[in-house]
Amino acid sequence: MTAETETLRAETRAWLSRNTPAEWRQAMTNAEQERFVEVQKDWFGKLVEAGYATPHWPEGWPGGGRSLAEQKVIFEEVARADAPRLILYFVALYHAACTLFECGSDAQRDKYLPGILKGEIWCQGFSEPNAGSDLASLKTRAERKGDKYIINGQKTWSTMAQYADRCLLLARTDKSGVPQAGLTYLLLDMKSKGVSVRPISQITGDDEFAEIFFDDVEVSIDDRVGEEGAGWAVAQATLASERGLTLVELTQRMRYGLSMLAQTMKDQQRTSDSAILRDLGALIPKVDAACALADQYLQKRISDTEQAGDASIVKLYYAQTLREFVALGQRISGLEGQYHAGFMRGATQETGNWTLDFMNSYNWSIAGGSNEIQRNIIAERMLGMPREPKNWQLAEGQS
Amino acid sequence: MSHQTGVSDESGELLTQLRDSVRQVIEGTGLLGAEDHIWKPSVELGWLLNAVPEELDGLGLGNTGTHAIHLELGKGLSGAPYLPATLAIDALCQSTLSDKSSWLERLTGGELVTAPLADGDLTLDDSQNLDGTLTAVQSADIASHVLAWTNNAEQLLIIALDQSGLEWQERKTWDETRRFYDVNLNALPLAKQTRLAQGSQAKDIVTRLLAQRDFALAADAVGGATALLAMTVDHLQTRVQFRRPLAMFQALKHRCADMKALTAASEAMLFDALHSAAPEQKATAAKHLACTSFAKVAEESLQLHGGIGMAAEHPCHLFLKRALLNVHLGRGGDMYEQLIAEAFLTGT
Ligand SMILES: Cc1cc2nc3c(=O)[nH]c(=O)nc-3n(C[C@H](O)[C@H](O)[C@H](O)COP(=O)(O)OP(=O)(O)OC[C@H]3O[C@@H](n4cnc5c(N)ncnc54)[C@H](O)[C@@H]3O)c2cc1C
Numbered sequence: 001m002t003a004e005t006e007t008l009r010a011e012t013r014a015w016l017s018r019n020t021p022a023e024w025r026q027a028m029t030n031a032e033q034e035r036f037v038e039v040q041k042d043w044f045g046k047l048v049e050a051g052y053a054t055p056h057w058p059e060g061w062p063g064g065g066r067s068l069a070e071q072k073v074i075f076e077e078v079a080r081a082d083a084p085r086l087i088l089y090f091v092a093l094y095h096a097a098c099t100l101f102e103c104g105s106d107a108q109r110d111k112y113l114p115g116i117l118k119g120e121i122w123c124q125g126f127s128e129p130n131a132g133s134d135l136a137s138l139k140t141r142a143e144r145k146g147d148k149y150i151i152n153g154q155k156t157w158s159t160m161a162q163y164a165d166r167c168l169l170l171a172r173t174d175k176s177g178v179p180q181a182g183l184t185y186l187l188l189d190m191k192s193k194g195v196s197v198r199p200i201s202q203i204t205g206d207d208e209f210a211e212i213f214f215d216d217v218e219v220s221i222d223d224r225v226g227e228e229g230a231g232w233a234v235a236q237a238t239l240a241s242e243r244g245l246t247l248v249e250l251t252q253r254m255r256y257g258l259s260m261l262a263q264t265m266k267d268q269q270r271t272s273d274s275a276i277l278r279d280l281g282a283l284i285p286k287v288d289a290a291c292a293l294a295d296q297y298l299q300k301r302i303s304d305t306e307q308a309g310d311a312s313i314v315k316l317y318y319a320q321t322l323r324e325f326v327a328l329g330q331r332i333s334g335l336e337g338q339y340h341a342g343f344m345r346g347a348t349q350e351t352g353n354w355t356l357d358f359m360n361s362y363n364w365s366i367a368g369g370s371n372e373i374q375r376n377i378i379a380e381r382m383l384g385m386p387r388e389p390k391n392w393q394l395a396e397g398q399s
Numbered sequence: 400m401s402h403q404t405g406v407s408d409e410s411g412e413l414l415t416q417l418r419d420s421v422r423q424v425i426e427g428t429g430l431l432g433a434e435d436h437i438w439k440p441s442v443e444l445g446w447l448l449n450a451v452p453e454e455l456d457g458l459g460l461g462n463t464g465t466h467a468i469h470l471e472l473g474k475g476l477s478g479a480p481y482l483p484a485t486l487a488i489d490a491l492c493q494s495t496l497s498d499k500s501s502w503l504e505r506l507t508g509g510e511l512v513t514a515p516l517a518d519g520d521l522t523l524d525d526s527q528n529l530d531g532t533l534t535a536v537q538s539a540d541i542a543s544h545v546l547a548w549t550n551n552a553e554q555l556l557i558i559a560l561d562q563s564g565l566e567w568q569e570r571k572t573w574d575e576t577r578r579f580y581d582v583n584l585n586a587l588p589l590a591k592q593t594r595l596a597q598g599s600q601a602k603d604i605v606t607r608l609l610a611q612r613d614f615a616l617a618a619d620a621v622g623g624a625t626a627l628l629a630m631t632v633d634h635l636q637t638r639v640q641f642r643r644p645l646a647m648f649q650a651l652k653h654r655c656a657d658m659k660a661l662t663a664a665s666e667a668m669l670f671d672a673l674h675s676a677a678p679e680q681k682a683t684a685a686k687h688l689a690c691t692s693f694a695k696v697a698e699e700s701l702q703l704h705g706g707i708g709m710a711a712e713h714p715c716h717l718f719l720k721r722a723l724l725n726v727h728l729g730r731g732g733d734m735y736e737q738l739i740a741e742a743f744l745t746g747t
Binding site for chain 1: 632635636644646647649652655656657659663664665667668670671681685687688691737740741743747
């Protein structure tokens with residue numbers, strides 16, 4: 001570590017100790033939505049103002065242009081301070097911003113990025129009831145009428161859609177040809193006429209995701225990212241940011257989460273149980289390795305040497321390690337961990353409420369392309385193994 | 400400075416040259432190259448100089464250079480005693496021995512001072528005699544001396560192998576790629592040995608050596624896993640069953656993808672540890688992850704090869720046996736998890 005990064009560390013740490021919302025975990029346990037939004041908005045505003053919300057943005061944007069070392073320091077300190085995660089702004093800060101940086105026009109960046117910094121909430125409208133892993137088969141229609149697209153269809157599992165101001169929409173403009181070729185990427189205003197949202201309650205008791213219905217919703221062609229029919233490639237940029245970049249922060253959170261495991265061991269008087277010690281000793285290097293992989297990935301992005309599959313490795317390894325992490329906590333917490341403690345809004349998978357964390361860890365093995373899909377990508381794109389033969393016919397009556 | 404390597408561009412270039420020269424030698428000898436086909440070039444091509452500081456006329460590449468060479472040698476299942484040789488050379492460089500430079504000249508010139516690759520048992524009695532056994536001492540038959548330290552790490556020595564009171568015997572391991580010896584010391588007078596350091600200085604150097612050994616074993620394992628995974632994918636691409644290459648079966652693809660993730664994670668962790676502010680604190684974690692991952696890759700690879708994997712003529716088993724042995728070298732396979740957990744809990 002150089003002197004400058006150590007100065008940044010000291011500054012960040014001091015700032016966080018003054019500003020991190022106190023007792024937020026208690027406040028967010030079974031919290032009402034309004035209270036959740038309030039805490040998130042307030043915390044987001046403070047971070048933006050101090051320049052800590054956007055260290056991953058490029059040079060020239062507020063808070064951006066940070067080196068790998070600086071980004072690491074900021075994320076490490078945020079994790080260390082046990083600050084709330086900006087879950088409400090996750091899609092805005094990563095998916096939306098990174099897609100606009102990579103594929104958007106200057107006009108789109110100038111129009112939307114300042115809004116993100118002011119606290120506009122975004123959601124991701126990719127998945128549909130019949131298009132999950134097979135995303136390219138999606139059916140939500142975008143029909144061109146003059147200088148507008150008219151949207152009809154349904155999205156699902158869209159995280160935070162019930163709060164969102166805008167949506168990253170992947171829709172079909174063409175039914176002929178290969179499925180990927182007919183997709184177009186649009187930026188949709190969630191306040192538009194014809195949009196309705198229905199939250200879905202989750203196994204944790206929370207309702208982080210929602211269905212979105214579109215009934216003749218209008219989107220201007222100025223809000224199309226990339227060309228018509230080029231939506232698949234743009235969506236890959238979104239997914240790469242989701243799979244790889246977000247994990248620089250989340251792997252650090254997991255590393256600090258190890259101290260919660262230590263606490264649970266103490267609480268349960270298991271610190272000299274050598275079976276538990278060994279599982280902990282097996283886990284720690286994996287957590288370190290997940291951090292190292294995420295850092296290495298970020299460095300590849302910075303130096304423009306990213307290769308197909310790199311993000312998949314980070315995500316797959318993180319998801320697997322996270323599951324081991326929460327499973328160990330769950331195991332150590334014993335019966336205590338089985339008593340219902342409610343859900344916690346705006347937390348990561350490291351709440352120390354191990355059964356809740358265990359359930360939440362599926363976020364990372366299912367969302368953003370499941371573990372199985374990441375394995376396909378690694379095998380096919382990195383190891384050069386062949387794809388499945390495609391000549392399967394569904395039985396009569398199936399679709 | 401290039402961030403990828405954490406070294407200056409000039410030494411980055413040196414590093415690339417070094418790595419290329421190891422690759423060339425390994426390609427020339429093939430897997431399991433005869434021990435001296437690799438040992439000779441490691442002397443002649445200057446590989447032994449890589450971690451020697453520049454002021455002692457070395458290349459000054461430190462950990463980075465050592466890591467790169469061990470990794471390449473691991474890919475080729477090298478049997479050359481490069482690892483123990485670098486440990487002895489590093490110990491010498493750290494010492495305050497008065498005739499350090501003449502020793503260094505001998506060691507980088509091809510005289511082998513070997514070292515134990517596992518924790519042994521060596522004590523100093525009241526009459527200042529050394530007793531005990533050094534274990535997993537590689538290629539002792541071609542070495543002049545062995546590097547050794549007492550259990551309490553207060554004495555760090557170079558001990559001549561041809562003296563009375565000292566016996567060595569080969570201990571054949573399942574791993575055929577390296578040759579290991581037990582070295583027994585029976586009332587060996589301390590005064591007659593070459594002492595590199597004692598007391599707290601010796602302790603510091605031994606701590607450093609244990610970490611170097613862990614990193615070297617980790618790099619060897621990452622190299623082995625990388626080469627073996629490539630071999631396994633190749634096999635699946637060419638072997639046809641059910642009228643298609645096996646590589647088309649998703650059940651097998653997914654296992655390869657998991658092996659890729661394990662290998663990439665071990666390598667990233669090793670690299671990160673080597674370049675961290677306090678590498679020694681991360682050595683046990685890097686070693687444990689890399690060696691257990693290599694063992695997992697080797698276990699899976701044999702399964703994915705099918706019957707041919709059990710044939711002695713096929714190299715699959717050579718990787719498996721080396722991988723299984725690597726897990727138990729260093730501090731003792733079963734100790735690592737406990738060491739890592741205890742160090743962590745002490746810090747929280
Ligand atoms: C917490 C959470 C948040 C989410 N947030 C969003 C969001 O904000 N926006 C959004 O658009 N989507 C979101 N998703 C949706 C997510 O992207 C999908 O759930 C995911 O892509 C899987 O699709 P699916 O649920 O239809 O499962 P399916 O595709 O039906 O998969 C079911 C199982 O089959 C396996 N499988 C499928 N295809 C293959 C194959 N080819 N080979 C091997 N195995 C296969 C899968 O791995 C899985 O185990 C979210 C999901 C979760 C769980």
